[in-house]
Amino acid sequence: MTPLGRLIASRIRLTGPMRLDEYMQLCLLHPEHGYYATRDPFGAAGDFTTAPEISQMFGEMVGLALAQAWLDQGAPKPFTLAEIGPGRGTLMADILRTIRIVPGMIEAAEVTLIEASAHLRQMQRKKLGQITHLDNAADLPAQPLFLVANEFFDALPIKQYQRVAQGWSERIVALDPDGQLTLGLAAPEAGAAAPEGEIRELCPGAAPVAAEIAGRIAAFGGCAIMLDYGNWNGKGDSFQALREHLPEDPLAHPGEADLTAHVDFLPLAMTAQRVGAMSSRMITQGEWLGRLGIAARAERLAQAGDAGAMAALHRLTAPEEMGQLFKVLAFWVPNAPVPPGFDPLEPHAHDA
Numbered sequence: 530m531t532p533l534g535r536l537i538a539s540r541i542r543l544t545g546p547m548r549l550d551e552y553m554q555l556c557l558l559h560p561e562h563g564y565y566a567t568r569d570p571f572g573a574a575g576d577f578t579t580a581p582e583i584s585q586m587f588g589e590m591v592g593l594a595l596a597q598a599w600l601d602q603g604a605p606k607p608f609t610l611a612e613i614g615p616g617r618g619t620l621m622a623d624i625l626r627t628i629r630i631v632p633g634m635i636e637a638a639e640v641t642l643i644e645a646s647a648h649l650r651q652m653q654r655k656k657l658g659q660i661t662h663l664d665n666a667a668d669l670p671a672q673p674l675f676l677v678a679n680e681f682f683d684a685l686p687i688k689q690y691q692r693v694a695q696g697w698s699e700r701i702v703a704l705d706p707d708g709q710l711t712l713g714l715a716a717p718e719a720g721a722a723a724p725e726g727e728i729r730e731l732c733p734g735a736a737p738v739a740a741e742i743a744g745r746i747a748a749f750g751g752c753a754i755m756l757d758y759g760n761w762n763g764k765g766d767s768f769q770a771l772r773e774h775l776p777e778d779p780l781a782h783p784g785e786a787d788l789t790a791h792v793d794f795l796p797l798a799m800t801a802q803r804v805g806a807m808s809s810r811m812i813t814q815g816e817w818l819g820r821l822g823i824a825a826r827a828e829r830l831a832q833a834g835d836a837g838a839m840a841a842l843h844r845l846t847a848p849e850e851m852g853q854l855f856k857v858l859a860f861w862v863p864n865a866p867v868p869p870g871f872d873p874l875e876p877h878a879h880d881a
Contacts, residue, residue, distance in 0.1 A: 530709070533562035533784030538704060546701040546713060549768070550686035550733065553788050557684060558645055562784040565646040577771050577787055579680050580756070580814075580851060581620035584841035586830070588623020590821045591754060594869045595624065595675045596631045598752035601866040605750055606637035608673035613643040613666060613738070614681030618653035624677070625657075641669070666741035674751035676742055682797070683757050683789040685734040689768060692723045700728075702780065710780040728766045730790055739800040743860045747805035752868050753860040759792030760856070761811050767791035794858050798874055801860045809859040809871035815852025818845060820870040 530538065537555060541547055557564045580587040599608070610628075612621050621642065628634045641661045644650050650662050663669065689700040691714060698714035705711040723729075742753050770779040772786035779788055798808040823842060830838035846852040859871045867873055 531562070531783050531785050533559055534710060534782070536562070537702070537783055538708060538710065541702070541704050541710075546703040546715070548688065549700055549702060550688050552702045552783075553686035556783045556786075556788050557686075559784060564784055564787060566648055567784070577774060579616060579620075580845055580855070581616070581623060581679065583844055584838070585623050586823055586826050586838070586841060587818070587845055588620045589627045589826065590818050590823050591620065591677055591679075592624035592627030594754060594821060595677065595752060596628045596634060598861065598865075598868045599634060599675055600631065601868075602673070602750050602752075602862065604633060604637070605673040606633070607639050608637055608675055608751065609641050609670055610638040611641040611643065611669065611674060611676040613676065613678045613742075614684065615642045615644060615653055616649065616680075618642070618656035620677065620679055621653075622656055638675075639670075639672075643669075666738045669741065669745055671745070671749060673749045674742065674745045674753070676751070676753040678742075678753070678755045678757075680757055682732070682735055682738075682755065682792040683759065684787075685732050685738075687768065687790045688731045688733065689766065690720075690729050690731070692725050692727045692729075693717050694725060696720055697723075697729075710783070712780070727764065729764055730767060730793070732790070732793070732796075735792070736796050736800045739797045739860075740804050743801035743806035743808075744804040746860050746862050750862045750865070752862075752865075754868065755794075755797065755858045755860075756814060756855055757792040758854045758856070759794055761793070762795040763791055763793045792856075794856060797858060802874075805863070806860045807863055807865075807867075808874045809857075809861075809867070810874045811856045811858050812871065813848075813853050814855035814857055815846040815848060817857045817870045818852075 558566060560566055615621055641663060642653055643663045643666055690697045691700055696717040697720040698717040701713050701715050703711055703713040746753060767790045768779055770777050770786040770788050772782060777786060794811045801808040827838045827842035844850045859868045861868055
């Protein structure tokens with residue numbers, strides 16, 4: 530058992546079983562043994578590879594979309610150019626390089642990263658230099674906001690509920706007779722009817738973050754682009770762990786594996802509309818990048834000697850790679866043009 534696993538087991542012996550969101554929070558952000566507090570998880574030497582690490586084209590497309598949205602809204606100055614969950618800082622570096630071609634944009638941008646990990650903050654400063662770090666979205670300033678969140682919402686802790694004969698039971702982390710971590714069920718409570726055995730997930734932290742982002746956009750202008758793997762009004766068990774690029778039991782190595790769950794984009798869109806922002810319909814990453822012209826960019830890079838450009842294009846956009854699994858959603862200020870590559874959310878689409 531890992532050092533964090535031993536701590537969690539000791540806590541369960543003292544206070545009883547632990548909720549899944551508590552377990553996930555400890556595994557990812559424990560100050561001494563948490564996953565993001567102790568390592569660089571990205572790239573071939575880490576546990577997973579995100580889209581910005583695959584190719585500069587991803588960040589270029591995001592940067593161009595944000596730049597066009599900024600121009601469409603009258604080029605506000607100053608504005609917050611933010612990323613939440615910025616990893617190594619690779620995506621923001623590519624965005625900054627891309628928007629330099631837009632007159633006045635880089636000068637007006639106040640670069641801000643929302644990052645909980647002190648370890649990752651150090652990596653981001655090395656790559657980006659002088660930037661502002663914030664602890665959470667609630668600390669964002671009261672001014673126009675142009676923000677990207679790539680693989681952020683999937684790392685927020687989730688709760689899981691399983692339908693049993695007597696109602697809905699919350700799934701918990703407990704100890705088996707051998708003292709190993711195992712999943713169990715709390716006492717059932719009444720709730721909506723569903724087939725027995727069905728599992729539903731709830732991410733308590735997602736809507737508050739979406740509300741902070743969309744609320745600033747509604748009040749001051751701007752645009753947010755969120756990319757993640759997930760679904761619209763999704764159901765089922767998506768709690769998972771990735772270690773050395775391979776899936777494993779999420780209870781096997783606490784603090785030493787990346788824990789995530791699929792994002793439900795429906796509550797994010799509903800939250801944005803509730804606080805006065807516009808929301809797009811969910812679109813696949815492959816379709817969105819295709820609409821922005823990534824294929825033409827890949828061809829130009831290949832012609833210029835980038836031997837990996839076409840392979841990167843395939844990985845980012847092909848349905849069997851990241852193109853179908855990953856989805857994209859946008860928020861923007863009412864009465865402004867729809868951000869590039871998106872379609873507005875149709876009336877009554879909440880029930881789709």
